[in-house]
Amino acid sequence: MITFLSFIFTLVGLTTAILVVTSKVPMNAALFLVVTLFTVAANYVLLGAEFLAAVQVIVYAGAIMVLIIFVIQLVGFQPSKDGSVQKQTPIAIVAAGLLFVQIAFYTVRSLTQLNGIQKPVQAAVDHTASFSQTLFTKYLLPFETASILLLVAIVGTVLLAQHKGIRE
């Protein structure tokens, strides 16, 4: 049952992802992206990472997409004269495709060996609690780095997007 559900979500996700890449109007691309994000969140739930699904929905779909849509409106849209796609499209598709085939084939094949490793018994305890437990004890230092990262992002965004200021 779960595999069937994830199969559907994957199908929907992949198609919308392709649509994001191919749609002419950026606004459509943004909306298709939101849908993709949702299918991914759904998969998280299926994989047992409920907290992450929530974070995904809130942060990604909520914050980042809103920001992107806002900027699309700000910038407006002028279709460039020779279409929305670069000259090098064919080569790009072929290269990416080849790589995809190779990596996908071998990762999937390796899954068969990996499954052999016996999984530790899945404690029925609430996932979010154990997750936050590890996050704030074992991975404390990366967490602090992440905070510095966000600080940099904030300062940078303010610095660059300021209207008046440094040197007109």
Next chain:
Amino acid sequence: MTHIFGTPILTLLCFLPLIGTLAIVIFTRKDEEKKIKNIALWFSVAAFLISLLILPRFRTDTAEMQFVERAEWIPAIGAEYLLGIDGISILLILLTTLLTVIAVLSSSTAITDRLKEYYGSLLLLETGMLGVFMALDFVLFYVFWEVMLVPMYFLIGIWGGPNRLYAAIKFFLYTLFGSVLMLLGILALYFLNADPAFGSGEHTFNMITLFNVQLPFHFQCWIFAAFFIGFAIKVPVFPFHTWLPDAHVEAPTAGSVILAGVLLKMGTYGFIRVCLPMLPQASEFFAPFVAVLAMIGIVYGALVAMAQTDIKKLVAYSSVSHLGFVMLGLFAMNSQGITGGVLQMINHGISTGALFLLVGIIYERRHTRKIQEFGGLAHVMPVYAALFAVTLFSSIGLPGLNGFVGEFLILLGAFQKELWYAAVAVSGIVLGAGYMLWLYQRVMFGTVTHPENKMLKDCSRREVLYMAPLIILMLWIGIYPKPYLRLIESSVMGTIQSLKRPSAGPDLMAMASQTPPETAALI
């Protein structure tokens, strides 16, 4: 090893010019020209006196390195600060210090702008050269080898003639290309010596231990090829010589004196210090090839010199021819040939150095080097004509002057190795006489055709002062070369000994020299 009065004499001699450079750079301002010249003169003279101090204590009966000074430098890779001299390098050191004093003296009127940089780089150049001749550690040898390049590059580049940029970068590129290949050769030797089957098994750059490395033949060939290209560009041997005429024509007088007098000897010194003792079988194998190149150099240099219209270029090509002789001597691989080669290095330094000084003198007066601009100078400048004549005859190897002694020994050595080597080389002597006399006639004889030549003033006292030591040396080596030959002889014997060692040759350091120990002091 013995130190004179306990001080490390070689380190003092080597770094004295460097201290001079620093003194000039720090203690003088740009406009105190007199002070700069004096400092430069005093430091170079001091270096010359110290190098003279070494002579009486130098033991001529042994082939071992003397005045060895050792200190720790980079223990991690086995490079140490090791200086030492033997029969071959002592004369070259004396030549370097003498020519630098003369160069400093001769450039007091020639160079007018940026005195500080000029004298600074001249003294730095001297440190580089002395370092190369004294270094017994390959890394130190390579460091000094390249330190010497930079000041020469500036000398040509800043104070040179119209096309100096091209000449300077060409000089730097050629020599760097050669020395970089040499570096690979050194590294190959270093690692092969570390392998107990071939060498002493320890990781060291110490040349003396590397003298005894016995490599299999094909390794030797590869390493010889790397060293050959490095040194051949410096000598310059025939196909690599195209940088020399440009560098000489564009370099200022003092620059080309040092370039011809000492820098060209780096190549030949390298051959006799590195290639012959360390790669005997390869040297033996490549000897005919190198001899043929040398002979081509002799004849080719002489012929092209014949066609020159610019005096300095003519002298440059004559250097190619003379150094062809030295190479022929070195690769004749017998005592006469090598001794002749080493002595000819000194002679060439003296005679070609003097020639460049003379060209400099008339260049200072007329600012041109085209031969047809001159004519009948003997009337106007008799003393100059006399000096030019003596130098000219010394350079074409007239018996009684220094050129002949070296050339005779080289030809004798070459003859014993292969009959037709000497036959072709002798034609070099005839051609040499040809272009030199033709030059002398077009410049000195005949009537004074150009009006400007009429009121040229003859050599000033200063000019005669700095030409005199060279002329005296020419006569002295020509008439009584014994003291010089005795200095060189024992080291050459040592080199030949190491050349002959088929497999496990005797360790050079501990070898008791066969030559009868003449304890007689120098002269």
Next chain:
Amino acid sequence: MVALIPLLPALGAAVNGLFGRRYIKENAHWVAVGACGLSFLAAVFTFTSFLREPQSYEVRMFEWIAVDPLRIELAFLVDPLSMLMAMVVTGVGFLIHIYSIGYMHGDGGYHRYFAYLNLFMTAMLLLVLANNYLLMFLGWEGVGLCSYLLIGFWFHKDSAANAAKKAFLVNRIGDAGFILALFLIYGQCKSLVFHDVMSQAHAFSTGLATAIGILLFVGAMGKSAQIPLYVWLPDAMEGPTSVSALIHAATMVTAGVYMVARNSAIYALAPAALNFMASVGAITALFAASIALVQRDIKKVLAYSTVSQLGYMFLSCGVGAYVSGMFHLMTHAFFKGLLFLGSGSVIHALGGEQDMQHMGGLRKHMPITAATFTIATLAIAGIPPLAGFWSKDEILAETFKNGHKLLWGIGALTALMTSFYMFRLLFLTFYGKSRVHHDKEHHLHESPRTITIPLSILAFLSIFGGVLPGFPPERGWIHGFLSPAISSVHHAKEILHGAAEHGAHALSLLDLTLMAVSIGAALMGLAAAWYFYLIRPALPGQWASRLKSIHTLLFNKYWVDEIYLSVFVRPLLKLCNRLWDFDLQGIDGIVNGASRVAVKSAEESGRFDLKFIDGVINDIGKLFDKWHDILRRWQTGFVQNYALVMVIGVLVLATSMFFIPYHF
């Protein structure tokens, strides 16, 4: 004492050379003549002491070059050969020094002349007295240097400068042969001292001996102006006449003969070399004599006569008669020196005029010069009582006796021609009608005493110099004196049969007939010249016009100089220029990357780059330049191109998995 002989002139040269210009100036001749005189006295003293006990010995000075097996010392050998030469060189040299005082009076480079002259004496004495080949070679090249300096003494004259250069170069070619012979000798017996070489000479193989012999003779050809390398001697007349007298008559040119005599032991083993030398000598004699017949310049005639006489000397050495060769060398030094000095005083008097057409009848104005000149002409022509007859006759006799009939014929013919052109010269200058320019006529006067005294001394020597040493032909005093130094095969044969008929030292019938033939040839030459130039002066003009082709051929010296120029010199210079172009375009070209490529992209070429890049880039080679442009073009500026390159990079790495054999 022996060391003093070369040392004194050396000191004289040094003093004059260094202090001449500022201090000595005018009285430079006191220094020079004094030094040469003392050296002559020293030579006489050693000669007399040697005569008393004729034991040849060596005097060692110091070690010159010593490299393990090779040991060369500055040492002098005193033996009959070197003593004879030393006497000739210092004697004639001293006379010529005195002569030069008058001749060079008032010349700008007075001190320079005497310095060079003394230097020449030193070099010649070193050559003669040396005890080893290398020291001889030192003297050999030293003499070449001095002849260069002296011929080119009046260097403002381009012709003199060219002549000097020619002389030195031709000598150098000869010296190249000489030095190769040295190497052969050293290769064989590991030493260059005469004594050791001669003692090991018997061990030489004939092939080696012939090679050494021929190479030494090549050296002698260069120095003593034989057939292929004689071209420099006639041009050497550009120098002062006293120089020609000393160098090109008496001393330098005879060095070759001395060297051959010194190596007689080697030549004994190489009959082929001897025959070669004899034939070259004979041909040179004939060839030079023929040219001398028609020359108009007085010094050119004498120059060709010297070449011819040297041919005689080499002919005599070639047939094994070294002693008579040396004897002729000595007599020749006297009368040829006198001839040159006489012509010098004539030219001096006529203010530089050398063409015989403008001379004639000078007998009235210059009696002493005329008299001495006549004696010398008689001597060289071979008229009996005088020196020339004895030595030349001996040579012809020896040639005949040693079976070289053809060469004897050539020798006799040359003797005839010699007497003809010598008397032609005599009659054209001193006798007959005066053709001197009228303005030069009135101040014709006899030369000062410093010139006439040497002339008369030499005249005396020309008369008695031949009779005293060589009276009984082939058994005169000189034979006794020189024979120990000349160890030759023929000589040994002579002693054998000489001892047999020791008693009858009367002249055999054969000797008398040969003597008669040579006297006849001399007198015939005299009569012909008398008839041609005094009786019927117009006759030579008619003969010349009738035999037009031969006359022009002889007059232009068989165009030898022109041939040399077109065959050797011009192609050599053309080769040099082509090599130089090759050097500029060729090697540099290869390294520079073919032609000088103009800078392609315009906006790149700022002032600085074009001038500089154009030069240096060629050095690194056009290759890097081409690559540079390609690689630079890759940076298109489009971000997505870069991303694509990255993806392709990853793809390449991924697919490389299939090629690299890795243990998956």
Next chain:
Amino acid sequence: MNQTLPNFPLSILYPEMILTISACVLIFLARAFARAHKHTLSSIAFFSVIAAMGCAGSLWNFPRWENLIEFFLIDRYAIFFKLVLLVICALTILISKRFLSDTDTERGEYYGLILLATIGMMIMVSGADLITIYLGLETMAIASYILAAYFRSDERSSEAGLKYFLLGAFNSGIILYGMALLYGATGTFNLAEMHRIVSGLSGPAELRLLYFSLILLVAGFGFKIAAVPFHMWAPDVYEGAPTPVAAFLSAGSKTASLAVLIRVFTVAFGLFTELWQLWIAYISGLTMLFGNIAALRQTNVKRMLAYSSIAHVGYMLLGLASGIEMGSSAVLMYAFVYLFANIGLFASLILLTRNGVPKESTADFSGLSRRHPLIAFAVTIFLLSLTGIPPTAGFIGKFYLFMAAVKSGYIKLAVVGVLASVISLFYYMRIVMAMYMEKPADTDAAALQPSTSLGYAFSIMVFVILAVGIYPGPLLDLARESLSSIKILS
């Protein structure tokens, strides 16, 4: 399964903490200080870096802390690179003082961002597991995107920023995916455990997975250090970005990425050593040749320096390719030596810019020796060091590198490297030629006076280059020791 808080002495984090505090002070309180005194901003930044250096130095012989191994390594290797990075940061601050005041764009944020980027690098360098490394990497990256686009109004700077961002983000995606596959194959992020698991793996599929993650990591880090197939961004970004930022990028981010590359590859991919050394060898050959040839006839000095820094990465990769113990210690030493000369040249460009007009062509250097002999001498020393001429440290670096290459048998590669450095002589010496052998363009004949901070920077750099050049002993030992500490882990 409640893991306890990892207890560790805070002293190991002091360097990072000091920098963070001063960064925050600079960013948020900049407004107050700016008016007070124009030197305060840069001096705060500078002295905080010096303090951080002191703390990092004191950690040199810190005992290995057991349970800390998991995230934050305090081994000699990390400390060495932290010191190097702090030196770079200090020098950047010194040289940017003059540049910013000249173009009057001096703001607190600039110094803040520089410090934050340095913190990112330091974390990255001492990260023991992939997550910490990645986060440090990203902090550095994002800070550099912003710094690259610092001159908002200047078209070239914003274009550089945009390009750098797009490619940087794209590349971080690739690195992440590499790490994901690595995590997939080994099940952990910690390098040491990974090493243990990898050597245990046998299945062809897992190895294949590792193989792909190796490729992707090579690509990702290749981009960061601008090795050939992934170098395209470097010339454009260095030319566009403000000069001190370009200096910071060319020295800082390269050194840090290289340090991580060495650590990850030697520790995690121990099993694949011959394979990735082969790739690194090919990449280094291509990089050396490309860097030098592309720089041959550049007239814009910044672009030329970009290509030359690409070439120097090629030399460093040569060291990495030729073996672990000797090769990598050569890389460490070369990284230290290279940064001084590189930043020095950028500083000389800064010296030339006057009243905001950036002067970047070689012609601007003409006649510098007459106008300012000392600076000309310093620039010559930098150029000589970059070419590898003996008296300078550059030679010792290159000598040691070629020694490692010859020892490990990469003779052909060593010959390529040697030829490449001869080619490099040509374009380095062109600047020397312009300075000494060309007459100065008369327009800017006035002698330039460097500000005090720039003067200090120049003298420090020249002193270090000559000192290491003449007596390299201690630095060699330092590099050897710091490299040996990686050994303990694997």
Next chain:
Amino acid sequence: MNLDTITLIFGTGLFFIGITGVLIRRNAIVVLMCIELILNGVNLTFITFSHIHGNLAGQVAAIFVIVVAAAEAAVGLAIVIAVFRRHPSINIDEFNVLKW
């Protein structure tokens, strides 16, 4: 075909679609979106492997990736706006002042 393979394929698919998007699209903002796609693909792979290995490390990594994605998006958009302010259109191929 179990859950993990499907999600794995989905993640890899998203990753490579994102890559092609970045290479192909001309509009800057769409490229940004494609970068989000790439990061989502990576996140999914992380979670899948975390599910396979059963430890939470993957998920922690995922959350950090989201943080980074957010930061990048913000900065990216800021740069795009800064560029847009000077240059009317935001098509990437119009930015090649810096070349050769």
